[in-house]
Amino acid sequence: MNLAAAADRRDSAIAYISVATDDWSTMSEEQPASKSDEQWRQELDPNAYAILREAATEPPFSGEYVDLKDDGMYHCRGCGASLFSSQAKFDSGTGWPSFTDPVVAEAVALKPDSSHGMVRTEVVCSACGGHLGHVFDDGPGASGQRWCINSAALDFSAGESDPASG
Numbered sequence: 167m168n169l170a171a172a173a174d175r176r177d178s179a180i181a182y183i184s185v186a187t188d189d190w191s192t193m194s195e196e197q198p199a200s201k202s203d204e205q206w207r208q209e210l211d212p213n214a215y216a217i218l219r220e221a222a223t224e225p226p227f228s229g230e231y232v233d234l235k236d237d238g239m240y241h242c243r244g245c246g247a248s249l250f251s252s253q254a255k256f257d258s259g260t261g262w263p264s265f266t267d268p269v270v271a272e273a274v275a276l277k278p279d280s281s282h283g284m285v286r287t288e289v290v291c292s293a294c295g296g297h298l299g300h301v302f303d304d305g306p307g308a309s310g311q312r313w314c315i316n317s318a319a320l321d322f323s324a325g326e327s328d329p330a331s332g
């Protein structure tokens with residue numbers, strides 16, 4: 167990479183970070199629940215393990231929750247934490263479950279991700295550190311955010327909508 171390209175890349179990264187979120191200062195304060203890699207392998211199916219623990223991405227339109235419109239709560243498949251309400255789900259056309267907001271801001275943590283030649287914001291579960299997906303700033307709701315989450319990182323619980331009860 168030449169210097170001009172490097173500088174351009176850095177500038178775009180800074181611009182992106184400035185609009186992505188203001189929660190970054192809090193993201194590293196809590197230690198995720200610690201489990202050994204072996205424990206995660208035993209608890210999760212191979213697909214969920216690859217996504218939650220190795221930050222893989224499921225193929226678009228392959229996940230079980232892409233088109234689900236039922237009322238309920240989407241939990242972390244790794245630890246069961248409440249992450250996204252069906253009320254925040256919308257059809258993004260991307261092939262992944264998409265939400266305008268997490269159920270509470272503290273449920274998720276954000277990390278800069280420059281893998282695959284892109285500057286993105288990775289979304290992880292605050293409680294267990296599991297990779298969930300990415301958040302983008304082109305959402306349709308008041309937040310302006312589009313939380314693009316892998317179905318296999320989620321566990322849907324029908325009929326549950328109030329985060330305080332779960």
Ligand SMILES: [Zn+2]
Nearest residue numbers: 242245291294
């Ligand atoms: Zn979790």
